[in-house]
Amino acid sequence: MQQEQCNDPLGHAAAGTRCGHVLTKAEMQEIHSDISNMIQPSWLTSVPHQLGSSGKLKSDQWRVLGTTFLPVSLIRLWSSEDPENPRSVRCRKICSITMSLLSAVSIACAQTTSTKHADAYLQHMMAYLEGLKELFPDYKFHPNHHMALHLHEYIRFYGPVHSWWTFPFERLIGILQRLSTNYKSGRFELHYIYM
């Protein structure tokens, strides 16, 4: 027990909010029920109702989850703080850094943008990363976290992300992947290009 306290100065274990294991089974069930009960426009990319247990999600599904479903559920579950309960205090903080991340993403993906948008993006992204460092000091950052801060400059350089993200190119790959081939390696390539 002593050793645990040394590794865990913020009391993650006591509050049940260790990195990678914050959500409980009950909370996941709430999220599932939120997803299936929410009335959604038909053009919205659908996300699996049994979130988490159903395979890999597509990039667009993460976008929809992050910008529509999860903020609603997380705010409902975690935003009210009970000072008596350490878990609730921590969850409140985790909720707020999650919102920083999601605000940054929403700003970055806006149809129109401006220098002000770019600055707001940077502010939210920095708040998220600093919050992450504070709440989960053991968490190892990925190069993506670093690059996300650089994204700020590219919004100014190139304007709205829709003209320079890889979605259309990935779609092209999807089209090619669905073509039927004769599975002769070394021959797909020619097949694809002549289509």
Added chain:
Amino acid sequence: MQLLRPRTIENRVIYTPIKPFVYFSPVDWLSRLLARPGVEAEMDAAWSKSKDSRADGVMRDIFDGEILRNFKGPNGRHFMLGNGEGRYVFSLSVDFFNPLGNKAAGKKISIGLISLVCLNLPPHLRYRSENMFLAGVIPGPKEPLLSDVNNFLAPLVDDFLKMWDPGIQLSRTDDHPLGRLVRCAIICVVCDLPAARKLAGFASSAHTHFCAICHCSLKTKGGGKAQGNLGEVAGKGTGNSKAERKARKAERKAKAQGKGRTSEAAGKGLNDTDYYSWERRNNLDCRKAAKHFRRAGPSTAAAESIVDQTGVRWSQLLRLPYFDPSRFVIVDAMHNLFLGLIHKHFTGILGIQLLPDKEKDKPVFQCNMSKDWSGFTQNGIASMKKVIRWLEHPMTAQLSTDDGMKLWLKKLSNERADVLKFICNEYSLAPIPFDPRKTHNFHRADHARAILQWVISLSPLRTTADYQSNL
């Protein structure tokens, strides 16, 4: 190097290329595009449209961004001022994918797609599959390593050099029946992180210099890590004195370049978020390092030392005079934000998948044997380790049911008798035979039963773990 391999067709041996790479010229594609009615007018209008929309400071398209607002043509004036010439900009994408689908059990091969999009087309037409230009497919089954991708880019860059200066003369387009001079430029490279690094000639994101945009690096304040690497690389070159000398020269050069930087950018690892203090790379820096890399020759120690020092290799794209490797290689928002941050945040931190918590399986108590058991045979030691692992892990919850009890009894009874006896002696447990009248000749199951009874009696010790596993 062997480029052809023999094949027998109808009893005759012919030589066929090992890796055929088909490449289409963007010149042909562009002339076809410009021959389509109405397209040319729309493409020319892209420049003036952005000029009107920009007034309120809102950016609506890529033309409103800083890069294209300040993009100079070959004559030093803004690229859009073409005096009647066609001025078109493109984005280049190279992406590697598995044509067999991404099944976990499937064969893993990777081929690359080189495609271009003409940004002058209005946004709603730009990404239609008939308007995207597939320049070539990089053959598999494996991605080209490091800067080898350059070989596949060479023909494309040749064409784009021509299309920049002097430009290409099309004999007839939709709006210009008497022909028109057209100049084109690649103004951004749209790829995911690994492909972008390869394409623009930067080291991978796992390198000491993990960032292609700034000088942040993983090395410690004294520059310890990078120095160590350099020493190794230089040491490798002992067989070839010329290469060694070159490496040392390059090292000195790189040091001279990086002098001011090591003190500031050192130690700014992945966890650093002080964005304003990061020192940005610039075009000149990158090109200088790439030039040194190229001069050192392919796969020499000198070239490697330059990569270690600067994180820059050479890319064909650098042959384009207007190409700025520090600004034209974009950070892809889709991979970075959706698949990178959101995905990592919800699975890696919040734990949306409710994966079993490994920490929960930490030993519930320490099973330290007082006597030495290294005298067992090899199989005995393996068996002993296994049993200790079992005992240390929470199993009381399972033992409370009859089925669980049977399962564990079977598991334990299958282990070696000497191991089970040893554990019983250690914790002074009396074997519990099936027939209570039995007093000697105990079986393995009898010892196992004793051990399990003892585990159940320890249950208060194990409740914390059980509580968590029931959550």
